[in-house]
Amino acid sequence: MDACTHPGKFYIRRSGAELHTGVKLLTGNSYKSPEESPPSEHKLRMPRGQSNWSDDAGNSNSIPRQSTPHQNPGPSSRSNPPNNESPSCNGFRLGVYGWRKRCLYSLVLGLMVMVILNLALTLWLLKVMEFSSEGIGSLRVVPGGVELRGQAAVLDALVASSVRSRRGRNLILESWSNFTASARAHDGRLLARFTLAEDKLDCISKGFHITDPSGNTLFSADEDQVVVGAKVLRVTGVGGAVFQGSVQTPVVRAESGHGLKLESSTRDLEVRAPQRIVIESWAGEITASCLRDMMLQSVAGAVRIDAKSVFLKGLRTASPRQSHTGSEQHSRSHQSSHEITVYQLCACANGKLFLARPEGVCQADDRSVCS
Structure with a gap:
């Protein structure tokens, strides 16, 4: 049984x-x-x-x-x-009886406590972050993007197609260390970068252009050339402007009340033009100085010096021949002491100019005069 x-x-x-x-x-x-x-x-x-x-x-x-x-x-x-x-x-x-039942009840109670805590934290975050149907706090979702009312701190990179301020408000971009703006291609290649650091401004690009509101070029720089579209390029530094290559410009003019100086410290200074070269000074003088020879050369024309007075200082004076008697020379020298001394301007076969006595012929016995 x-x-x-x-x-x-x-x-x-x-x-x-x-x-x-x-x-x-x-x-x-x-x-x-x-x-x-x-x-x-x-x-x-x-x-x-x-x-x-x-x-x-x-x-x-x-x-x-x-x-x-x-x-x-x-x-x-x-x-x-x-x-x-x-x-x-x-x-x-x-x-399920005994300790298994107590463990099951404890597990269910713990899960309920965790769910309640998660719900409370979620509600607290919603309240602190000011979540609403329009957005988060001062960040509002508008058609075409988001709108921020107030200040925002970007802790990492900011990726956006456009950043602009509201109508009538200024847009301020501020960074503690540096500010970097980059542009990349579809495959991730770096196209251009603009970096504003503590003591420098770096720009990585194939070309750099500055235009006015009308679209006229004020400044342009690329690998081939640098173009200044302003009416006047003014250099106010004490050292002036230093150019390692050639400079092409229609006019070089000094500021009013200041002098103009063209200088090459260790090499040649060449001024070329297909038609004319004009050097003018309306209120001062023009000085050209050199250590060695100064050449004024005209291939198909002439060198003209048009002035009321032409001064040639430092020309050598040729000694006259010893053909006259001593009494004649003494009498002539006595007469010339009471008059202004006038010399003859003579030229050697090589084009060198020299002075000769007015009473003698235009020649020199000393060969070193024409050498």
Whole structure:
């Protein structure tokens, strides 16, 4: 004979004869007294060899039974709902009991606390960041982009197609160390970069152009040339302007009240023009000085000196021949001492100019004069 329990029912099976007992247990807080308990169902199956059933439903002493563990009826409702608990066999209950049940409740409680904390932190962040349907705080989402009302600190790189201020407001870009603006191609190549550092301004580009509002070029620089489109290029430094190559300009003029000086410290200074070269000084003088020779050369024309007075200082004077007597020379020198000394301007075969005495011929005995 074996015993097996199911929720609400108790079965006893015996070899050779079967005794079927169905018991409905009333469990729960509604259990009050044995009188109020629902009637039990007794199903007895007559063993082999017995002719009839016993009329006494409660007399079951004649039926041999196998002792089963005592089961305390648990609380249940009067409506006897369908019990979904797992069945137990041989007196072992299948379910979560003891420390497993406490661990499960602790886990559920911990999850509830975490969910509540996450919800509270989310609400706090929404309040602090001022999230709304329009944007975040002073950052508003507008058609075509975002609009910022106030100041913004960019901690990392800022990638945008355009940055502009509102109408009637200024746009200020400020950086503590340096400010860098870069332009890249679709494949990531660097096309241009503008860097404003503490003590310098760097620009990496194939060309640099500055124009006025009308579109006229004020300054342009590239690999081939530098163009200054302003009316006047003024250099106010003490050292002037230093050019390593050639300079092409229609006019070189000094500022009013200052002198103009063209100087080459260690090399030649050449001034060339296809038509004319004009050097003018309206209120001062023009001085040309050199250490060695100064040449004025005209290939197909002439060298003209047009002035009221032409001074040639430092010319050598040729000594006259010793053909006159001493009395004549003494008388002439005595007369010339009372008059202004006038010399003859003579030229050598090589073009060198020299002076000669007025009373003599225009020649010199000293060969070093024309050398």
